[in-house]
Amino acid sequence: MTTNKPKISIITVNYNNADGLRETIRSVTEQSYAAIEYIVVDGASTDGGVDVLESFRPNLAHAISEKDTGIYNAMNKGIKLATGDYLLFLNSGDKLISPQIIEEVVAQGLHADLVYGDLKFFDDAKEWTWNLPDELTFRFFYDSTLPHPSTFISRELFDTVGLYDEELKIVSDWKFFMLAVAKHNCSYQHIGQMISAYNFDGISSKPENGQAIQVERSKVLAETFPLFLADYEELDRLKKELKKIKYFMKVRKAVKKIFNSK
Template structure:
């Protein structure tokens, strides 16, 4: 039974933080270390967190230099065999998810699964457009980020800190670096996370896309990356055409 460190980053999100906390503390898998990094919230978020302090291993509430700085703080505190980031507003899919993830194939370097998207009023929007690939390695992001960080469990000894030079897409860089070191990556073939749309990468969409292009160029090369983005654009067009036809 490996120990899992679940890390939640939050700042002024009193509306959603309790959902996230409950999805972690109600897991049937009990070997979980839960860490919450609060950016010194002023809207009552910290007070909600404190209500669950007996179920939370470590709570930090202090200013930070952005989401990835806060996530690095969580990594420094984590003592588990695996790391999972479940930030405020998102949820572990159901109460048996963690237990079933580790039962899939013991000893993997990375476990991953599918993500269900939810609207701002917490209504299901179905699976992400980029569905999780049948097999995953460090080259799998070349046509888009098909695994979200909420849906990937990474062995702690293959991870690196988040690169703070990236403000919106450092999680992509982080996953690719870990995947390059992984020798055994397991698809759980199940939904593992619920994702609340509208995070920082959506609010700063253009800046996020520019960072993603830079990251993908670093790993895949400029010319292949340009070609891959052409493929992405074509796939998006066909996706929305199919979606529109279905709605009609």
């Protein structure tokens, strides 16, 4: 599948984020690695995003702007256009961490279905990092996910798992990663290196979407891993009870210490 110089398809999805799109495209077109196929899928933006797209068109393998039915419909359009050995989703507003990062990742070797690195978050006030574990478990996906801006996905894995579920509005990438690892037993490789910077204003990052995320995740878990779900819900209940007991014991110890000191 991969060669000494694997082709990397980078897919950017955009809708009405012209400034973010410009920054994202620049971070990709500045890469020192030559074998990049860059695809931008715009959802018929009305804020000048189409003009940004046109200004960079000579640097893009594919550039389309048309209405879609949501972010995962747009991402699936990109997958269907991609011909690379590995796909990386870097949506508008997100940036690769340095002009050499793709070359550095390839130099370490792409040997697994999923190759993921660490992620930097940023917003208007601050920035912070997310360091991923070397080992992935069902428990990990029950609580968390892999960050798509720093995860290289083998093109062949989409043939195994399928495209993103367009009925989901927020967690379809989480579903894809969970099924790939926990159901299809795909291979994975963690690179302990920062890959991308993620703009913390995406749909899954907004506090008002927290309940919708939980509803979608619960629906997916109930449909795909119903026997596991009851066990993990019970485990969470017990963990919360244990946390309460530990807090009570801590308070009791503190009160006892106060009285003993008198």
